[in-house]
Amino acid sequence: MATAAAAELVARSNRLGADPRTTNYAGGNTSAKGAATDPVTGRDVELLWVKGSGGDLGTLTERGLAVLRLDRVRALVDVYPGVAREDEMVAAFDYCLHGRGGAAPSIDTAMHALVDAAHVDHLHPDAGIAVATAADGEALTREIFGDRVVWVPWRRPGFQLGLDIAAIQRAHPEAIGCVLGGHGITAWGASSDECEARSLEIIRTAEDAIAARTERLAAAGRHPFGAVRPGFEALPEAERRATAARLAPVIRGLASTDAPQVGHYTDTGVVLDFLAREKLAPLAALGTSCPDHFLRTKVRPLVLDLPATAPLPEVVERLRALHAAYREDYRAYYARHATADSPPMRGADPAIVLVPGVGMFSFGKDKQTARVAGEFYVNAINVMRGAEALSRYAPIDEAEKFRIEYWALEEAKLQRMPKPKALATRVALVTGAGSGIGRATAQRLAAEGACVVVADLNAEGAEEVAAGLGGPDHAVAVRADVTSEDDVAALVDASALAFGGVDLVVNNAGLSVSKPLLETTTRDWDLQHDVMARGSFLVSREAARAMIAQGLGGDIVYIASKNAVFAGPNNIAYSAAKADQAHQVRLLAAELGEHGIRVNGINPDAVVRGSGIFAGGWGAQRAAVYGVEEAELGKYYAGRTLLKREVLPEHVAAAVVALTAGDLAQTTGLLVPVDSGVAAAFLR
Template sequence: MTNTAAAELIARSNRLGSDPRVTNYAGGNTSAKGSETDPVTGEPVELLWVKGSGGDLGTLREAGLAVLRLDRVRALKGVYPGVEREDEMVAAFDYTLHGKGGAAPSIDTAMHALVDAAHVDHLHPDAGIAFATAADGEELTAKAFGGKVAWVDWRRPGFQLGLDIAAIKDANPSAVGVILGGHGITAWGDTSDEAEANSLWIIKTAEAYIAENGKSHPFGEDLPGYGALPSAERLAKAAALAAHLRGLASTDKPQVGSFTDADVVTDFLGLAEHPRLAALGTSCPDHFLRTKVRPLVLDLPASASIEESIARLDELHAQYRADYQAYYDAYAVPSTGSGTGSPAIRGADPAIILIPGVGMFSYGANKQTARVAGEFYINAINVMRGAEAISTYAPISDEEKFRIEYWSLEEAKLQRLPKPKPLAGRIALVTGAASGIGKAIATRLVAEGACVVIADLDLEKAQAAAAELGNTDVAIGVQANVTSEEDVQASVDAALLAFGGLDLVVNNAGLSLSKSLLETTVADWDLQHDVMAKGSFLVSRAAARVLIDQKLGGDIIYISSKNSVFAGPNNIAYSATKADQAHQVRLLAAELGEYGVKVNGINPDGVVRGSGIFAGGWGAKRAAVYGVDEEDLGKYYAQRTLLKREVLPENVANAVFVLCTGDLSHTTGLHIPVDAGVAAAFLR
């Protein structure tokens, strides 16, 4: 059963974490002190519950709390070796845990334990960080808050910062909190409600002071030619640039992207001071750990052509990488014989790319990480606006940023992350994916870590199928008639804008008309070929443009059929178009190999269960051809195979997964039979 103090803490954390004005995703931490009976001694023991390392306030649950004995944490003051050996204190927290201890304690644990208050909140509100990053933040804090909020000079989070805040609270009995220079705010209270009220009062007071005393144009006047393009033009340019940008951002390691054209971004890029402010970078550690020290900013007007923009972005990217390497070299501590020293450089590519008139692209190991990085940069813009309104934006130095970014404790947190799934960082587009084989493929790809665009003729079904797989960080559904060049391009653009690029395309959309030669009309023939032969061509062509531009390789997979090589009765249009698809595999494998793009096919036998094609009348017609009841068609197909097994959608999905993993990195132009063994369809 959850302790009352811990339950209040979780509820308070969830409320605070649900408001982006208060703190960012996974930012800040909260705590509560209380007592429980020690199961060993039977005596009361004072405990600290505090949000653990890597957790998120908005979604915090009991499992996300670290639980420590308060007397033992405070006793660490007697063995604290000083700021030069600060990092050792996090390991020391392990000796203060109560019971199993819960989540791993974070570096901010000392702040919560040492401050003499029952409840403590440490948050990163935009308005609070605006004061924290103002050049004269200490004086402004005194003006705005009087004696109720004290100022703490910038100090890297740790045990000494906890000691500093505790001393300031003791010296300022009327204070309800502090502004942490370059960082954020900390507030406290004797009850959970009081701590929350004090946190919100600090934030609202800071917001009100900025609104009442700030300059009306903190980012300067309009920068001619840099304003936001009209919405449709903006999105079209974003889609046209996305693949190339992702390739640049993935030079060191493949990244997933996120795009936003929110007003806060396009307005910032349309004003005169944005080049100066962007170059200063972000300040709050939670910001720059996700956004890197500064973004890459295209220094061309919104009217610049795609070709001009790409050429300039290539130049800026090369300079960005050189500058980041210089930043690393300037502050990295060489390794010694004992193994200490800065972690290796984690990559020199930007995490944030700003395009005037268009918006912001952000990047990360997955869509959530990329999206959150963008959200943090929006917070940084808000911070800059507030600081410039009441003073001058003055973030912490690059040296201090480096000490945080390449902190051994941050490295340890990264090492604790679970091993990525096999398809993590890959972006897939599957056609005809709202049901049957396509849905099974999409489901398997998501389960293996990919982001998936489910394209289907029926938008409602596509969106429903995507929703079954997770939120929009995982899958989206789009409407697409693959016979339409415009629909196909829109589907690819949707992938670019949702996830930043494209790595894997599965040509699965199809239909089937079971008719003899004499019964097959020209309309039947044209429909069958439009959907599968022409449709596959259109999808592959649109995808290939992206794959070539990204320079990251990729996979195109065709769900063909055993009918592409097997001659059966009453199947002329379907089988002929499947043969067309099968040869597209060979042709595209030969053409796209130089770009690292693999093209392969899968030849299933009839997949009856869960198939939209079979349910739509094809099953009844094939059953009539073979003289069996429709409900027995799957069993009939199974009995004519060597393995006597029915082929299911999941079997085809398994083959797709194998083809696009690294285990088959050297395989292209292949057709894999998934037919349980149909001798007449053996590949020769």
């Protein structure tokens, strides 16, 4: 039910959510109260519109609001069974909903309903959380804000916190909001504009206080994170990113010990400065504080304790040792706090790995989750810096973090998540993906949940395909000449930096020149062998390095051709290159099997529609050989098959998925015909 109040709320939420200083992705919630006509009685009824569970303020629409009867939510106070059973109140919100549709009410609904103000904002700004997590946060709140903002001691989000804030608001009618210990801020107002202005006043006032303290420290030659440690400074950019590309598959493999993960790499100045400072280890060990932070970053990161200049083999060995220790520590953390009714441990691997001089590696079930985890840890760094400037960072204790991380309500939310797609968490690299078979394959792999690196000599075509797949959380475009060792190495590095590594390679880049033997030049021969035979070899070699470093197995698929086994006319260079590819499948299957890497191939025939090869002159050449019009070439090819059906790029893409999505997990060294049945090309 659209109303002016709801529209105003959405506009305010979008403005607040668009500024990372105000709140983080999917963090915080906003609300508005107002009257609307009840379609049953025809009378006005007081409603609460509040951002629903799981939404994001910056992208919120009216469909993302929960709409509740205000009188019914407030009546829950009379049946509230106490803090020990407050989780039961979340289910009770369902009985307060008004109308059809809308989002599910969040755990913070009570806060918005019980605070006696028409508009309420609950936000997680870095500056506000810095005050909330400072060791003397209550005194600092009085010092920074006077009587305009009051302190609310830490309490886990829920019905009781709503009661607490409502009581404090009644006791302090002069206040415009509060700082929630260890958590964030809440502001309220009689109008949407007043509420937004008060939220921003709290945030800017906290920012100014932190900036003033930081300037005083700097004047005394001090920094909130301490001095820079010699040898831990950021490496030069080119060296830093090259090192990150080497380390990313190793770290991703470690972070995927319990469940496969997608990676994200961050080397912003904020991160690199934190990693260089002497307080890195003790602050990182304290972990994050705001529930939105540690639910995505885990209670603490894994921190490499070697300088940036340490040799790569030493770094890898140390990371493996630290990872083993991290898993033991996490299991001990779970054992310390788990009760008989706690959900099972979800996994002991880190979500955040910090490498001084290089940057931060973050992980999640998909690229967006991995990226957001990294963004939340940047928020945590900002919080720690602010708290250390004001006094001393003192997050909520470990037991409280565990109560939220293994909260029954959080577990229920996870259980409601949709089943992952067949290729979720897998990183696919497709060459020649700007058109034809490569484009169709990239599209199909993305549709099945894979992150896709779209590689093509034609950068414009690659960028168009990647953009169509949903942008950088789903696909990235890389211009690459597969005949160049440097380009291929850079391509695999780009995959590592974008998604953490590579799991699935489709060697599809190709071209063809159709000529009789006597007219085939050495240039014709070299060009086709360079792109298809040499190119596939280079891509497979560099991808295999990353796959072996990950230790997660992998798939390499060659798009060969029925010409690899069929002796057609006027096609010596192309067919010989395809035969080379077909035998690479067998050779690499035999060699890489011990690493869990499966190598298979596909032998298509006559993929005319959408084909870059056919459009580039090959179609006209083959039509001339067979004495048909070029426009009729697809029909001609279909007519000579057993099934009498034309082969399309989508058919080849489907075969790639069949080979890699899990149902053929024990298959390697196979060449699959996708040719509608060419008897002369049957494999023997």
